[in-house]
Amino acid sequence: MFRRLTQLALLLLALDATQCLAEEEIEEVTESRWRLGAALGYGVRSNPLVQSDDIPIIVDLDIAWFGDRWFFDNGDLGLTVADRDAMTASLVARVNSDRVFFGNTDTRFVAFDVVGMPLAEEVEFEVPDRDYAVEFGVEMLTDGSWGALQLSAFHDVSGTHEGFELYANYSYGWRDQRLYIEPSIGASYKSADLNNYYWGVSDDEAGVVVAPYEAEAGFNWHARLMVGYQLSRHWGLSLVAEYERINDEAAASPIVNERNVLGYFAGAAYRF
Amino acid sequence: MRLLVTLALLLPALVLAEEQADNDMRLTVKPLLCITDNRNPSCNMSFLVVWQSDETGYYCLFNDFTEAPVRCWSEEPAGQLSEDRIVRENFSYWMTGNNPDSRLAEVTVEVLHMDSDDRRRRRRTRHVWDIN
Numbered sequence: 001m002f003r004r005l006t007q008l009a010l011l012l013l014a015l016d017a018t019q020c021l022a023e024e025e026i027e028e029v030t031e032s033r034w035r036l037g038a039a040l041g042y043g044v045r046s047n048p049l050v051q052s053d054d055i056p057i058i059v060d061l062d063i064a065w066f067g068d069r070w071f072f073d074n075g076d077l078g079l080t081v082a083d084r085d086a087m088t089a090s091l092v093a094r095v096n097s098d099r100v101f102f103g104n105t106d107t108r109f110v111a112f113d114v115v116g117m118p119l120a121e122e123v124e125f126e127v128p129d130r131d132y133a134v135e136f137g138v139e140m141l142t143d144g145s146w147g148a149l150q151l152s153a154f155h156d157v158s159g160t161h162e163g164f165e166l167y168a169n170y171s172y173g174w175r176d177q178r179l180y181i182e183p184s185i186g187a188s189y190k191s192a193d194l195n196n197y198y199w200g201v202s203d204d205e206a207g208v209v210v211a212p213y214e215a216e217a218g219f220n221w222h223a224r225l226m227v228g229y230q231l232s233r234h235w236g237l238s239l240v241a242e243y244e245r246i247n248d249e250a251a252a253s254p255i256v257n258e259r260n261v262l263g264y265f266a267g268a269a270y271r272f
Numbered sequence: 273m274r275l276l277v278t279l280a281l282l283l284p285a286l287v288l289a290e291e292q293a294d295n296d297m298r299l300t301v302k303p304l305l306c307i308t309d310n311r312n313p314s315c316n317m318s319f320l321v322v323w324q325s326d327e328t329g330y331y332c333l334f335n336d337f338t339e340a341p342v343r344c345w346s347e348e349p350a351g352q353l354s355e356d357r358i359v360r361e362n363f364s365y366w367m368t369g370n371n372p373d374s375r376l377a378e379v380t381v382e383v384l385h386m387d388s389d390d391r392r393r394r395r396r397t398r399h400v401w402d403i404n
Contacts, residue, residue, distance in 0.1 A: 031389055066393050073396055080392055088391050141395035145311065150397055171397055175386070177307050177315065184397065230307055233384055 034272075037062035039238055041267015048246055048258045049127055052105045057265050078139070088141040094154065096133040096161070098190075098198045110209050119208065127255050128205040130198050133160035147172035150186075156194070163194030169222075180228040185221075190247060192217040199250035210254040218247025234272070240265045296326040299367050299377035306359045309387040310394075315359045323367050323377070324350040330370055336363040341372075359383060 043057035064073040071078045075095055082089040109122040137154030148171050155164040169186030195215040206212040222244040229237040244261040251259035300322045306315035321333060328349045332341035337357075342365075345351045359381065366378035388394045 035393065064393070066390050071392060078392075083391055085391075088395055090392065141392065143391075143395050148395055148397065150395070169397055175307065175309055175312060178305070180386070230305070230384065230386075232305065233382060 033066050035062060035064040035066070037269060037271040039265070039267045039269035041238070041265060043240070043263065043265025043267070045242075045263035046258065046261050047101050047104055048251075048256050048261055049101050049105055050255055050257045051108050051125070051127055052101065055100070055104050057263070060265065060267075060269075062271075086142065090139045090141075091136070092139045092152070092154075093134065093136050093157075096135055096154075096156070096165075096194075098194075099130050099132045102127065102130045102198075112209075123208055125207075125209040128201065131160050132158075133194075133197075134158035135165070137164075161194045161197030163191035163197065165190050165194055178230040180226075180230070182226045182228075183224070184226075185223045187222070188220045190218055190220060190250075195247065195249050199253040199256060201254055213253050213255075215249040215253055218249040220247050220250075221245045228269075234270055236269045236271070238265065238267055238269045297323065297331075297367050297376035298325070299323045299365065299379050301365050301379040301381060304379070304381055306381065306383045308360070308383060308385050313360065315383070316356070317359055317381075318354065318356050319365075319381070320352065320354050321365055322350075322352040325376075331376070332368050332372065333365060334368060334372075335365045341368075 039060040039062075040058070045055040045057060047054050062074060065071060066073075069080045071080065071090075076092050077094070078090040078092040080088060080090045105127040107124060107126040110119070110125045112118055133156045135154040136157045137152055139150065139152040141151075142149050150167070150169045152167045153164065154167070156162050166189040167186065168188070169184055171182055171184035173180060173182040192215070195218055199213075200215045201210050201213040203212050222242070224240065224242045227239040231237065240263075242261075242263040246256070246259045246261065250256060302320050303317060306317060308314060323331065323333065325331065326349070328347055330344065330346050331348065331351070332344040333351075333353060334341050342355070343351075343353055361383050362380060364378050364380045366375040368374060369376055
């Protein structure tokens with residue numbers, strides 16, 4: 001009888017211990033794999049192309065999912081191959097961002113030719129269209145008390161521009177309770193193929209208004225300041241100011257009339 | 273018998289009055305949110321706790337840190353208390369009356385940890401033109 005009771009007590013202890021372990025495991029994975037958020041406000045991003053409109057920003061969505069190794073982060077699809085304290089390395093597929101400017105262009109009638117001389121009659125001119133490119137590459141991330149560093153290299157795998165881009169970004173965040181300030185600075189090297197596809201003008205596209213143009217490789221620079229103020233667990237205010245300097249080769253293109261891209265956004269953000 | 277009937281009739285009214293008294297307790301705590309990250313895993317906060325009741329009485333303020341009341345007030349309709357605390361996780365302040373097991377009002381101070389435990393999630397910065 002005593003032996004039976006001892007066995008029962010040991011069994012209950014074992015069950016209890018198992019339950020405790022299970023609870024601890026459950027507690028360890030309480031962070032949702034999803035990150036969902038939306039910011040509503042007003043902002044504008046300037047468009048460096050000729051005959052183009054600035055890009056309004058009213059809503060910004062944040063949709064991300066992080067599995068054990070796979071992740072989806074706002075359009076980036078990734079597979080993490082190494083994740084250590086010192087560094088995280090992932091293979092990532094994404095859509096190139098240079099195409100975004102070509103979605104806000106206008107068709108206009110132009111009265112001056114390529115050298116600025118008046119034309120006998122107005123000519124219809126349209127900024128040539130560009131396609132989205134799917135790119136595949138590797139991304140290295142690291143952070144510490146000194147800030148966060150992101151390095152990446154991407155190559156076109158969709159046969160769109162057949163070029164590549166190297167990217168580096170450094171950011172440092174300060175927090176004082178509800179207030180968060182994060183400046184960041186970075187650069188990207190755009191290969192000649194990439195640069196020429198988006199910013200060059202082919203013989204077929206050239207005419208009396210724009211001359212043919214071939215863009216070589218170049219460096220873009222960017223800086224950004226993000227200020228956030230947390231109102232509650234879910235609500236916060238966001239203020240973002242951004243600057244990007246387009247590389248010399250792109251800026252010299254006849255379809256570009258502004259080499260500095262400026263943007264800002266101010267709004268309220270909700271995180272689910 | 274008449275006394276029993278009277279008591280039976282009065283009892284619900286007394287219970288109702290007690291519940292009404294419970295609802296009259298107002299407790300406010302400022303600030304209510306502590307925001308932490310990996311660099312600052314705790315908040316050094318100065319709390320102002322203010323309570324007010326429609327009825328003068330014996331009231332005690334409790335929190336999750338100690339079993340004993342933080343402070344009690346006797347024959348008072350209102351009171352306040354300031355205290356400094358280092359906060360790392362959610363906790364509550366609550367008021368009781370004569371019965372310490374019955375909470376008349378309760379307020380929870382929330383801790384919001386902004387950094388993800390997932391390194392990728394924490395380290396990934398969105399594209400220069402993305403916000404939020």
